[in-house]
Amino acid sequence: MIEGTHFVFGAFIILGSIIIGVLLATRNGKLHPKIRRIPALDSIEEAVGRATEMGRPVHYSPGYGDITTSTAPQTFASFDVLNHVVALTARYNTQLIVTCKSPQSFPIIQELVREAYLVAGKPDMFREDTVRFISEAQFAWAAGVLGIFTREQVAANIMLGYFMAESLLFAEGGAQVGAIQVAGTGNLAQTAFFVAACDYTLIGEELYAGGAYLSQDASKVGNLAGQDIVKMITIAFIVLGTLLAT
Structure with a gap:
C-alpha cells in the first residue's frame, strides 16, 4: 500500500460498510428511514x-x-x-x-x-x-x-x-x-x-433522492439513508479536526 494512504483506505472501508449495513437493514425491514417531503x-x-x-x-x-x-x-x-x-x-x-x-x-x-x-x-x-x-x-x-x-x-x-x-x-x-x-x-x-x-x-x-422518494424502494431508501449517515460522520470529523488544529 502506498505510504500515507492507510487512513484514506480505512475510512473508505468503514464508511462503505456503514452504507451497506444501513441498506441491508432497511431491505430486511429492521430499519425504516423516512425521507422528508419534497x-x-x-x-x-x-x-x-x-x-x-x-x-x-x-x-x-x-x-x-x-x-x-x-x-x-x-x-x-x-x-x-x-x-x-x-x-x-x-x-x-x-x-x-x-x-x-x-x-x-x-x-x-x-x-x-x-x-x-x-x-x-x-x-x-x-x-x-x-x-x-x-x-x-x-x-x-x-x-x-x-x-x-x-x-x-x-x-x-x-x-x-x-x-x-x-x-x-x-x-x-x-x-x-x-x-x-x-x-x-x-x-x-x-x-x-x-x-x-x-x-x-x-x-x-x-x-x-428522486428515485428513492417516488418509488419508496427499500434498497434505494436504505442507500440514501446510509449516505446521509456517512455525511454526518464526515462533517463531525471535519469539525473535530478543526477544533483540535486550533
Missing part, C-alpha cells in the same frame, strides 16, 4: 393531471448530460423519475414526449419508456415518436425542444438532470405556452434560473 416531486402528479385535463402532452427532458461523462449520475437520477412519469401518463392516458440530446442515452431512454408502459399494461401507448433525439449540438437541441413546445402546446414541462445555458431557454419557453414546470439540476449555476422561471424546483441533491 414538494417538487409531489407536484409531478399535479403536472401530469393538469395536462390530462387540458388534453395536451407532457414533456420530459433528462437534460444536457449523458451516461459516459461526469454528468452521468444526474442523468441516471433523471431516469428514475422518468420511470415514474411514464407510469403516471399511462394511468391517465396522457401523451408523453421525451426529448434527448445524447445519442448514448437515446436507446436507453427508448427502452426505459417502452418497458415502463409494458409494466403499466399500456404497451400501445409507446410510439416511435414518444422519445425524440433532437441533436447532439447544444443549441440545435434547445431550438428543437422550443419548437416542440410551440407546435405541441405542452401543458407540463418536467426538466430533471444536468442542464447548462439552455436551462433558462427551456424554462421561458415552457412559461410562454402556459405549461406547469417542474425542474431540477445538480448544476447549481443553473438552479437560480429554474427557481425564477419554474413552478417547482429541486435544489441540489434533492435530484438524487
Whole structure:
C-alpha cells in the first residue's frame, strides 16, 4: 500500500460498510428511514393531471448530460423519475414526449419508456415518436425542444438532470405556452434560473433522492439513508479536526 494512504483506505472501508449495513437493514425491514417531503416531486402528479385535463402532452427532458461523462449520475437520477412519469401518463392516458440530446442515452431512454408502459399494461401507448433525439449540438437541441413546445402546446414541462445555458431557454419557453414546470439540476449555476422561471424546483441533491422518494424502494431508501449517515460522520470529523488544529 502506498505510504500515507492507510487512513484514506480505512475510512473508505468503514464508511462503505456503514452504507451497506444501513441498506441491508432497511431491505430486511429492521430499519425504516423516512425521507422528508419534497414538494417538487409531489407536484409531478399535479403536472401530469393538469395536462390530462387540458388534453395536451407532457414533456420530459433528462437534460444536457449523458451516461459516459461526469454528468452521468444526474442523468441516471433523471431516469428514475422518468420511470415514474411514464407510469403516471399511462394511468391517465396522457401523451408523453421525451426529448434527448445524447445519442448514448437515446436507446436507453427508448427502452426505459417502452418497458415502463409494458409494466403499466399500456404497451400501445409507446410510439416511435414518444422519445425524440433532437441533436447532439447544444443549441440545435434547445431550438428543437422550443419548437416542440410551440407546435405541441405542452401543458407540463418536467426538466430533471444536468442542464447548462439552455436551462433558462427551456424554462421561458415552457412559461410562454402556459405549461406547469417542474425542474431540477445538480448544476447549481443553473438552479437560480429554474427557481425564477419554474413552478417547482429541486435544489441540489434533492435530484438524487428522486428515485428513492417516488418509488419508496427499500434498497434505494436504505442507500440514501446510509449516505446521509456517512455525511454526518464526515462533517463531525471535519469539525473535530478543526477544533483540535486550533
